[in-house]
Amino acid sequence: MAQIPPYPSQDSQDQEPETPKFRGLYRYVKVSVRTLDIIIAACVIVIIVATIAGMNGGPTVTFDSRGGTDVAAVDCEPGEKLVAPEPPTREGYTFTGWYRDPNCTDMWDMSEDLVSEDITLYAGWSKNDP
């Protein structure tokens, strides 16, 4: 008897809904609707938990040392003064303080100013005389 070319059998067609074929970027994804439901529910829970956790965190102050050594961000309580971090260093420059704007015109006064929201402070540098 002659060889019959391998056509897809009836069984494999029945199985198709079980292993659906995606196109595009999902080409190699094999997932069932049930698993997706769990993923969606998990993501929603993560979003809600992150929101609640983040709300209690208070404002964050990040420091942009602008070429100097890195300074880690600080989480503070709203309406409190900022505790001065270790000043950054930079070769050939002297640190002059932290400023609200990158052009270093509006200085942050550690003894006066209160943190109310997320803010980035920029390091001020003056060039050393050679």
Add this chain to the structure above:
Amino acid sequence: MANPVTKLRNTAEEFKIKSPKDKKRFIVDSILNNALYILMLIFVIYTAIMKPNFLSLGSLANLITQVAAYLPMALGIGGCIVLTGTDLSAGRVMGLTAAVSAVFMQKLDIPNRMFAAMPEPSVPWLLVTLLVVLAIGALIGLVNGFFVAKFSLHPFIVTLSTQLITYGIILWFFNLNDNNGTPFGGLSDVYMDSVGGTMFRLDNIGVPVYVLYAVILTALMWFIWNKTTFGKNMFAVGSNAEAAKVSGVNVFWTTVLVHTLAGACYGYAGFIEGVRSGSVQAGTGMNAECDAIAACVIGGVSFVGGTGKISGIILGVVILRLIFVALTMLGVGSSSLYIIKGAIILCACALDMRKYLVKK
């Protein structure tokens, strides 16, 4: 398009004749399929209760402004996603073009002016600047598109490398002329006013001129996507490149042009970002592509390829911005925001796949 009211009534009638088990299934399906919309609604209601001024006109003005700023990049990246690709270089291209716009439009009298040879900022010079940044964006897009189309490389690889190369160029640019990475500030009034000037006020919060530009850009992109041969070819290539080739579509040029157009959109986004940030730093635009991709996926521009609408992208950007405006008002810290963004992208993709599977 069917009338939404009739559609809803039909759905309600279909719902009535279902068995209890199917009814339960239907409810679970609807909740899951609309998980992000429901989540957004919860956020909005909760924020409105906690912070009453969230539901003010000023807050609406803030939302419109933010949507107008984030929309151009999403419109560009949308085309790449329709082609079953993506573009990771978008944020850095925006950073580079923002830096170039800032340097071109610096005031004459500031001490640390980057290039002394630049002419005095004026309206014609502003248009030249716009053309230059559009060209820079388009050029990087062209490189992306060429490598994707010519060698069938995956856009992830190509755009990741252009992202890094672009960042290198940004850092190099910031160190020219003994600048030592100092941000570019002191932007001229011509630039600030003609892009970020107030059109009208809602509740004392100004709506800037670039909202109008965003509307024009959206209309233009809608026209390109829906009314031109190029747009139709783009969807054909996205849904099945082989079939498109057989039916006479030039797959190579369509791919190249989609990426070039996307690049020009990022260039425009950078032009706006220069005004928005007031002083451009080397890190400007970092990870901005994540927001744009998330907005597209939320708005139904599927990674499956070949599907997507401009209206969907707008909806996606609005939803994402609304969630972030609400979260910022609630005082959620930036560290949590990143976790939430990641979860939103994963959730949007899962929803996207789920819709595709259920339809089958």
